[in-house]
Amino acid sequence: xxGVRPISLRSQLIGESVSFLGQESMECLVTQEGLVDxxxxxxxxxxxxxxxxxxxxxxxxxxxxxxVLPMNQFCLIGQGAKIKDTMLKxxxxxxxxxxxxWAIYILRKNDSFEYGVFRAGTSILSVSISETLITNGNDxxxxxxxxxxxxxxxEVQGVKADSLMVNYGGHDQSIFSxxxxxxxxxxxxxxxxxxxxRDQTWNFFKKLFMYTLQQGHGTLACVIANKRRIxxxxxxxxxxxxxxxxxxxxxxxxxxxxxxxxxVLEGNFSLISGMLQSDGITLFSDAGxxxxxNVFVKHPSKLVNSKTSGGARSRTFxxxxxxxxxxLISAYIQSQDGQIDYKx
Amino acid sequence: xxxxxxxxWKGADLPVLPKKIQDISHLVTYGLQLSKKDQIQIVRTFxxxxxxMVSTYIWTKAILSLKAQLGKMGISFIAEMLDxxxxxxxxxxxxxxxxxxxxRLAEELGVINGTAAFRLRQAMETVSHFNxxxxxxxxxxxxxxxxxxxxIRSCIQGVLGYNKIEAAxxxxxxxxxLEAVTFRDDSPYLLKLIQSPYFFHRTTLxxxxxxxxxxxxxxxxNALANTNLIIPLIWTSLKHPEKYQVxxxxxxxxxxxxxKASSGLKQLLLKVKGFDFVPEDLRSSSFIxxxxxxxxxHEGINNFYNEPxxxxxxxxxxxxxxxPAFPACITAILSVRLGNKWGVSHAAQDSALNxxxxxxxxxxxxxxxxxxxxxxxxxxxxxxxxxxxxxxxxFKKEMIDEILPQxxxxxxVNILKFTRDNKQEKINKIALEMYSKLGYSQG
Numbered sequence: 001x002x003g004v005r006p007i008s009l010r011s012q013l014i015g016e017s018v019s020f021l022g023q024e025s026m027e028c029l030v031t032q033e034g035l036v037d038x039x040x041x042x043x044x045x046x047x048x049x050x051x052x053x054x055x056x057x058x059x060x061x062x063x064x065x066x067x068v069l070p071m072n073q074f075c076l077i078g079q080g081a082k083i084k085d086t087m088l089k090x091x092x093x094x095x096x097x098x099x100x101x102w103a104i105y106i107l108r109k110n111d112s113f114e115y116g117v118f119r120a121g122t123s124i125l126s127v128s129i130s131e132t133l134i135t136n137g138n139d140x141x142x143x144x145x146x147x148x149x150x151x152x153x154x155e156v157q158g159v160k161a162d163s164l165m166v167n168y169g170g171h172d173q174s175i176f177s178x179x180x181x182x183x184x185x186x187x188x189x190x191x192x193x194x195x196x197x198r199d200q201t202w203n204f205f206k207k208l209f210m211y212t213l214q215q216g217h218g219t220l221a222c223v224i225a226n227k228r229r230i231x232x233x234x235x236x237x238x239x240x241x242x243x244x245x246x247x248x249x250x251x252x253x254x255x256x257x258x259x260x261x262x263x264v265l266e267g268n269f270s271l272i273s274g275m276l277q278s279d280g281i282t283l284f285s286d287a288g289x290x291x292x293x294n295v296f297v298k299h300p301s302k303l304v305n306s307k308t309s310g311g312a313r314s315r316t317f318x319x320x321x322x323x324x325x326x327x328l329i330s331a332y333i334q335s336q337d338g339q340i341d342y343k344x
Numbered sequence: 345x346x347x348x349x350x351x352x353w354k355g356a357d358l359p360v361l362p363k364k365i366q367d368i369s370h371l372v373t374y375g376l377q378l379s380k381k382d383q384i385q386i387v388r389t390f391x392x393x394x395x396x397m398v399s400t401y402i403w404t405k406a407i408l409s410l411k412a413q414l415g416k417m418g419i420s421f422i423a424e425m426l427d428x429x430x431x432x433x434x435x436x437x438x439x440x441x442x443x444x445x446x447x448r449l450a451e452e453l454g455v456i457n458g459t460a461a462f463r464l465r466q467a468m469e470t471v472s473h474f475n476x477x478x479x480x481x482x483x484x485x486x487x488x489x490x491x492x493x494x495x496i497r498s499c500i501q502g503v504l505g506y507n508k509i510e511a512a513x514x515x516x517x518x519x520x521x522l523e524a525v526t527f528r529d530d531s532p533y534l535l536k537l538i539q540s541p542y543f544f545h546r547t548t549l550x551x552x553x554x555x556x557x558x559x560x561x562x563x564x565x566n567a568l569a570n571t572n573l574i575i576p577l578i579w580t581s582l583k584h585p586e587k588y589q590v591x592x593x594x595x596x597x598x599x600x601x602x603x604k605a606s607s608g609l610k611q612l613l614l615k616v617k618g619f620d621f622v623p624e625d626l627r628s629s630s631f632i633x634x635x636x637x638x639x640x641x642h643e644g645i646n647n648f649y650n651e652p653x654x655x656x657x658x659x660x661x662x663x664x665x666x667x668p669a670f671p672a673c674i675t676a677i678l679s680v681r682l683g684n685k686w687g688v689s690h691a692a693q694d695s696a697l698n699x700x701x702x703x704x705x706x707x708x709x710x711x712x713x714x715x716x717x718x719x720x721x722x723x724x725x726x727x728x729x730x731x732x733x734x735x736x737x738x739f740k741k742e743m744i745d746e747i748l749p750q751x752x753x754x755x756x757v758n759i760l761k762f763t764r765d766n767k768q769e770k771i772n773k774i775a776l777e778m779y780s781k782l783g784y785s786q787g
Contacts, residue, residue: 067619067622068610069598070594070595070599070622070623070624070625071595071598071599071625071626072624120598121599122599122626123599125600126598126599126600126601127597127598127601127603131603132598132606132607132610136604136610138614195560196560198560199560199601199603199604200600200601200602203601204601254600255432255433256434
């Protein structure tokens, strides 16, 4: 008689979680279980049918975190016994609130968990919470971030330990987070921005592409050299009469620091996000400008007749990739399921 | 400054002017920045007896030249050195910084030496006083020939006698090394810095913050490494206004999205446990801006007429001054209340007193422990007769007795005791000692 072989990721995840917490010097029996459950919950996290992409931070010293994040807002939502169910309750209660820069926190106390939502900074330009606490984190501020970076792909990041990338999809495992690809592509959009504004402009584009990623929308983009004419092959689209110069908007905001300049930058953010979510390719210059969108490119006959596994978007990406190094600096594809590839 | 101190840089030597020059036409020939036409006009106006006119003319020439030379160092650098977050690339430096600030900064950067700074301050006060529109038109209220001659001499010797004036060579080397190389912890610079008077600590801190804000790439890496090496060595000796400047810079870098720079300062603040000095919001910046407007009016020409508007504006901002802005606000308000050696702006007094009344005992304790000993503006006023006499009226004996046990700064304790006991001369003397301890010349 045939038997049943149960396959569960749980034991492997618990093992990884124990080792991860150990490297972060944040060992805790409850957290190691709760972490695994949070990862499982995030895979298909939806509220009322809408996909949510909350960022969840776990930390131990709320006062220090508040001090490190200037201009912060914290909103305590609840607290409970130090059990994994409280961590899941934190996600359930806070996830609907975690949009527009708000993230979830779970504070570990001696015998309880406290949870709520928080944000920091004054504008889109401000350094992100994850960069402050995690990417450029310090041993003194213990913090862990759990988030879904693309569909069915959950990342657990800490300050010291290697990140855990938990893949529930059918794609091949990659050692790179899709966010690394996103990050590298956006670097090419700002490579010709004046050095004193490059950091901020890069922050802006990273947040913009992350936002598009979390909207669960596929997108195509490419970058040409500043002041170069748009290649003929990319003429079939909506060419902006006045290009959107993000560097200039950022310069205005940093110098004037007024509401009007902030409003212009926020306006540009939503406008470009709409462009990225339109059909076709969005074209950037490497000086942080948007030149055109809704651009369509003719696929070479070799590609049309070839048996590539992807759909039209993948073929377009392949077409753009062939132009890289000649007419283009870089090309980028983000599929609906969150897979990201780029070529430079 | 005592002679046995090792210092990082010192002011340029004065151009040599003969001690005795009777003839004004001879004196102006030492003014290398004065055109032939200027020289002729100065001599003619002087000989006609229009002493106010000639003094104001040459004073304006000198101060404009000084500000222009400082401006060549970069507006953002000047803003950082003066701790003036309200000054940016759009600001007109000639209008944005006061005359006193220009002289003080020139002395701190070694553009002019302490004696020249002292003489220029005297000249500024004299010109300011005789430009007051409310002065009687009697002969007694007019500038004398000797006073005019002193002003002309101070302006030439301090500023106009140089072809161009610039920061001391060793200062320039120090500044460029802070961004060009990463210091080792046994660097001779560091040994010198630790032994130097306070204003060298403050200036070094401000140069580093200016570099962290404005540089990129390798220079930023060096500036951050040096910041993380140098500031912890002097952190305990830094007073709260300077510590708040570090905290405010971190906050601004974070808000502006300067990831690398903010991360470097975060590391420093963790190292020195300095996060208490990071403002919770940017509200304090508005107060600092308002306070600086008061100071610019107070230290400019026609100050008695220009002080009331910004002082009223500051008083309307609310009685709870955020602590990061308190050092700047209390300096502004005390400056208005103490006035200068010629008097006070009467129309600004009500607003100033209203703000002073809202200052709690705890805040006064904070002022005497953390602010006064590094506050060159207030200390300088306390060396003068009239301002120090108005200072004596500020504090009631009961209040002094109440806060005295909480004051840990020895000089501040003495100032409070002399205030309580009505010993004005002793206040003048100790204020001069404290001013000198900071590194400024006594003149």
